[in-house]
Amino acid sequence: xxxxSIPKGTRDFSPEEMAxxxxxxxxxxxxxxxxxxxxxxxxxxxxxxxxxxxxxEEGDKLLFKILNxxxxxxxxxxxxxxxxxxxxxxxxxxxxxxxxxDLTVPFARYVVMHRNEITFPFRRFQIQPVWRADKPQKGRYxxxxxxxxxIVGSDSLLNEVELLQIIDEVFSRFRIRVLxxxxxxxxxxxxxxIMGEGDxxxxxxxxxxxxxxxxxxxVNEELLAKGISQEAVDTLQPIIGxxxxxxxxxxxxxxxxxxxxxxxxxxxxxxxxxxxxQRLSLRNxxxxxxxxxxxxxxxxxxxxxxxxxxxxxxxxxxxxxxxxLTGIFGLPGVSGVGISFGADRIFDVLNQLDLFPEDYTRxxxxxxxxxxxxxxxxxxxxxxxLRKNGIRTEIYPDAAKMKKQMxxxxxxxxxxxxxxxxxxxxxxxIALKDMKSGEQALFTIRxxxxxLITKN
Amino acid sequence: xxxxSIPKGTRDFSPEEMAxxxxxxxxxxxxxxxxxxxxxxxxxxxxxxxxxxxxxEEGDKLLFKILNxxxxxxxxxxxxxxxxxxxxxxxxxxxxxxxxxDLTVPFARYVVMHRNEITFPFRRFQIQPVWRADKPQKGRYxxxxxxxxxIVGSDSLLNEVELLQIIDEVFSRFRIRVLxxxxxxxxxxxxxxIMGEGDxxxxxxxxxxxxxxxxxxxVNEELLAKGISQEAVDTLQPIIGxxxxxxxxxxxxxxxxxxxxxxxxxxxxxxxxxxxxQRLSLRNxxxxxxxxxxxxxxxxxxxxxxxxxxxxxxxxxxxxxxxxLTGIFGLPGVSGVGISFGADRIFDVLNQLDLFPEDYTRxxxxxxxxxxxxxxxxxxxxxxxLRKNGIRTEIYPDAAKMKKQMxxxxxxxxxxxxxxxxxxxxxxxIALKDMKSGEQALFTIRxxxxxLITKN
Numbered sequence: 057x058x059x060x061s062i063p064k065g066t067r068d069f070s071p072e073e074m075a076x077x078x079x080x081x082x083x084x085x086x087x088x089x090x091x092x093x094x095x096x097x098x099x100x101x102x103x104x105x106x107x108x109x110x111x112x113e114e115g116d117k118l119l120f121k122i123l124n125x126x127x128x129x130x131x132x133x134x135x136x137x138x139x140x141x142x143x144x145x146x147x148x149x150x151x152x153x154x155x156x157x158d159l160t161v162p163f164a165r166y167v168v169m170h171r172n173e174i175t176f177p178f179r180r181f182q183i184q185p186v187w188r189a190d191k192p193q194k195g196r197y198x199x200x201x202x203x204x205x206x207i208v209g210s211d212s213l214l215n216e217v218e219l220l221q222i223i224d225e226v227f228s229r230f231r232i233r234v235l236x237x238x239x240x241x242x243x244x245x246x247x248x249x250i251m252g253e254g255d256x257x258x259x260x261x262x263x264x265x266x267x268x269x270x271x272x273x274x275v276n277e278e279l280l281a282k283g284i285s286q287e288a289v290d291t292l293q294p295i296i297g298x299x300x301x302x303x304x305x306x307x308x309x310x311x312x313x314x315x316x317x318x319x320x321x322x323x324x325x326x327x328x329x330x331x332x333x334q335r336l337s338l339r340n341x342x343x344x345x346x347x348x349x350x351x352x353x354x355x356x357x358x359x360x361x362x363x364x365x366x367x368x369x370x371x372x373x374x375x376x377x378x379x380x381l382t383g384i385f386g387l388p389g390v391s392g393v394g395i396s397f398g399a400d401r402i403f404d405v406l407n408q409l410d411l412f413p414e415d416y417t418r419x420x421x422x423x424x425x426x427x428x429x430x431x432x433x434x435x436x437x438x439x440x441x442l443r444k445n446g447i448r449t450e451i452y453p454d455a456a457k458m459k460k461q462m463x464x465x466x467x468x469x470x471x472x473x474x475x476x477x478x479x480x481x482x483x484x485x486i487a488l489k490d491m492k493s494g495e496q497a498l499f500t501i502r503x504x505x506x507x508l509i510t511k512n
Numbered sequence: 513x514x515x516x517s518i519p520k521g522t523r524d525f526s527p528e529e530m531a532x533x534x535x536x537x538x539x540x541x542x543x544x545x546x547x548x549x550x551x552x553x554x555x556x557x558x559x560x561x562x563x564x565x566x567x568x569e570e571g572d573k574l575l576f577k578i579l580n581x582x583x584x585x586x587x588x589x590x591x592x593x594x595x596x597x598x599x600x601x602x603x604x605x606x607x608x609x610x611x612x613x614d615l616t617v618p619f620a621r622y623v624v625m626h627r628n629e630i631t632f633p634f635r636r637f638q639i640q641p642v643w644r645a646d647k648p649q650k651g652r653y654x655x656x657x658x659x660x661x662x663i664v665g666s667d668s669l670l671n672e673v674e675l676l677q678i679i680d681e682v683f684s685r686f687r688i689r690v691l692x693x694x695x696x697x698x699x700x701x702x703x704x705x706i707m708g709e710g711d712x713x714x715x716x717x718x719x720x721x722x723x724x725x726x727x728x729x730x731v732n733e734e735l736l737a738k739g740i741s742q743e744a745v746d747t748l749q750p751i752i753g754x755x756x757x758x759x760x761x762x763x764x765x766x767x768x769x770x771x772x773x774x775x776x777x778x779x780x781x782x783x784x785x786x787x788x789x790q791r792l793s794l795r796n797x798x799x800x801x802x803x804x805x806x807x808x809x810x811x812x813x814x815x816x817x818x819x820x821x822x823x824x825x826x827x828x829x830x831x832x833x834x835x836x837l838t839g840i841f842g843l844p845g846v847s848g849v850g851i852s853f854g855a856d857r858i859f860d861v862l863n864q865l866d867l868f869p870e871d872y873t874r875x876x877x878x879x880x881x882x883x884x885x886x887x888x889x890x891x892x893x894x895x896x897x898l899r900k901n902g903i904r905t906e907i908y909p910d911a912a913k914m915k916k917q918m919x920x921x922x923x924x925x926x927x928x929x930x931x932x933x934x935x936x937x938x939x940x941x942i943a944l945k946d947m948k949s950g951e952q953a954l955f956t957i958r959x960x961x962x963x964l965i966t967k968n
Contacts, residue, residue, distance in 0.1 A: 126599065
């Protein structure tokens with residue numbers, strides 16, 4: 057008999073883990089609702105024609121493909137197995153469906169398919185697992201959950217403002233101190249433009265992105281090595297070394313980018329957002345960070361990233377504006393902006409900082425000890441009464457040894473155990489043991505209900 | 513540009529559908545919690561070695577298999593494509609993982625893998641999608657949700673009693689009137705035994721199962737055609753024509769099955785369960801139904817099935833006891849009993865009978881009309897104040913035409929629209945329009961909060 061296992065990179069979630077995960081999802085969901093976002097779900101499987109080509113060549117390789125059912129072999133010929141044929145080409149003949157890789161492309165597909173039922177601007181959120189055939193490693197899984205909110209069909213910067221508020225609110229509720237970093241793709245374009253190297257924007261941002269890690273000297277070396285002129289590198293210096301308050305940074309940027317219309321537009325967008333944010337007094341700091349370049353080929357306006365302050369971990373939330381999400385499916389001109397909370401990393405942060413609230417892992421409130429058939433028959437209606445009052449109630453199903461039943465309560469962290477034997481039945485009372493303090497006292501049903509209801 | 517679509521048999525869920533589905537899941541979840549069940553989740557993908565051979569030959573064919581990533585072709589040789597090689601055999605070489613087909617086998621795998629962390633008896637519930645490559649048809653999907661609760665590690669019939677209570681409670685909350693049917697596999701074995709046809713139990717139950725559809729004459733014909741003796745068929749008559757109350761049926765069964773120890777054991781189990789149920793006064797009827805034979809090769813004790821009374825639809829919940837669930841993974845002697853609510857069919861029933869409670873589809877509570885930058889800046893802190901009080905608040909992101917903004921509120925069923933223009937700002941008031949009545953009145957922020965909080 058083989059020992060059962062699960063595919064690498066996937067996980068089971070125990071009741072304790074589920075309680076913690078539900079706390080994360082429920083908190084995010086509640087805040088999304090407060091801002092008027094509406095939940096949708098899409099199928100785990102999408103047609104590969106929907107998924108392929110949307111995540112770059114690397115992404116295509118990471119898609120989990122589903123074998124066509126039935127006689128898939130008839131589509132494969134011996135010549136398909138020759139060494140000249142790539143696995144991707146053969147896969148296309150025997151797999152038409154794949155598991156969703158993120159929530160953004162399925163959402164774009166959803167918007168296009170349901171455009172006639174949707175009233176724009178459409179504020180949707182979606183909390184579902186995604187799958188990637190990545191090399192599994194610590195903190196990286198092949199099945200993991202994304203928690204996305206997007207607004208499509210509106211250019212207004214108010215959307216960016218509200219998404220930043222949501223980030224601030226969610227992490228305040230989690231009691232995780234964060235730094236919210238903000239950038240704008242148009243500023244990055246502007247920088248490349250004034251350097252006279254507009255076509256080298258990718259090289260430039262990749263180099264800037266490394267500033268924290270390798271320092272300014274090495275960044276400059278790398279830029280020169282990429283064939284960027286000394287003059288252009290000189291122009292970059294006041295920007296790359298940018299420091300001070302957000303206002304000071306903006307003032308400098310306005311100067312440096314004076315000759316780039318695109319760059320100035322980016323600065324103006326940032327200024328508008330920051331002005332609104334000041335009015336709203338966030339609890340977490342918002343920092344303009346020009347080295348923020350994530351998803352460069354994707355975002356067209358704001359770029360957002362969140363870092364936990366008290367734990368060494370990568371970005372725990374990210375987002376930005378993309379101008380043509382649905383264009384790939386034939387619906388151009390729909391601008392969108394969105395964020396995505398990384399539930400798995402947030403889980404790790406809450407665990408490390410011991411921030412999970414105790415009452416969220418509420419399980420069973422009370423366990424009734426089982427002494428046998430007579431007692432059981434007497435207890436059954438009492439159980440119903442407690443449950444009617446919203447009290448989570450269990451009876452141990454067998455008349456096992458007392459010690460075993462108590463261990464069960466302990467291991468399942470059930471705070472109260474009720475003991476109803478001969479004496480209690482005669483007195484019409486319930487003996488209640490507080491598992492934490494060890495204290496025991498007699499209660500009527502009514503008293504018991506009152507005690508446990510106030511507990512919850 | 514191709515028109516995007518989703519794989520057949522799968523579905524998108526709109527915000528309205530999600531609200532309804534969440535109502536179903538939350539209701540079931542709440543009742544599971546009241547009975548002390550604890551939630552787990554397992555990965556969508558399982559190793560095919562875990563899934564294959566657990567659902568019969570037909571089931572194996574309905575598994576969605578996931579193509580190995582990387583160079584899967586190297587495992588396939590031209591000879592694998594010859595017509596003599598079955599698709600299944602070739603698939604085994606290029607697919608090691610599959611999508612979960614139900615929640616029971618992954619649960620058994622979970623129990624075996626985590627046996628050292630679990631305190632038995634283990635009461636777990638699980639609400640997740642499952643996938644089957646079935647022929648899609650009305651009401652049958654390739655991706656659908658199961659809502660399972662099981663207790664493993666206890667033989668006590670109290671578990672059956674509590675599962676029946678859960679069924680009664682859940683459908684009472686849904687306001688769906690149901691008939692709960694109960695049978696016991698041991699009784700079916702006893703019947704075959706006294707007929708002297710113990711080895712033909714499958715033929716016998718398959719025939720009995722058709723009683724409703726084809727009538728007793730045809731059932732008898734079928735039994736004879738299967739090679740069952742006239743004498744045996746005669747013995748069956750008092751059982752197959754069984755009627756009256758549950759007590760009357762039990763009395764008859766005791767008589768007829770007097771010579772079968774197994775049969776009597778089944779009757780005794782039923783009696784114990786029914787005695788407890790009477791003490792608990794269910795709101796739905798519980799009927800002993802000998803023609804209930806679902807999952808015959810699987811269940812070893814109680815068999816449970818639920819039918820909606822006011823809608824023509826198949827079974828909407830089912831379950832039973834299985835004595836050796838984890839044996840297939842090397843952990844023998846763990847008895848289990850469980851039920852599974854069919855969320856998709858319950859959805860259809862609630863829809864047809866118009867039983868979805870209105871307040872469960874609560875979306876945004878109030879939309880603020882957007883008149884432009886000045887008003888927007890004035891409104892932003894008000895929005896924060898409302899949200900702080902748990903009121904789901906939106907502002908239209910653009911200063912669009914009034915009519916467009918009102919249509920947005922209408923289409924999204926937002927009950928209140930707030931209008932804050934020049935006059936209102938000067939008076940420090942908010943004009944509130946009730947979208948249902950059309951009435952409009954002026955409020956201070958405090959008054960507005962009080963009004964909307966009492967609404968929720």
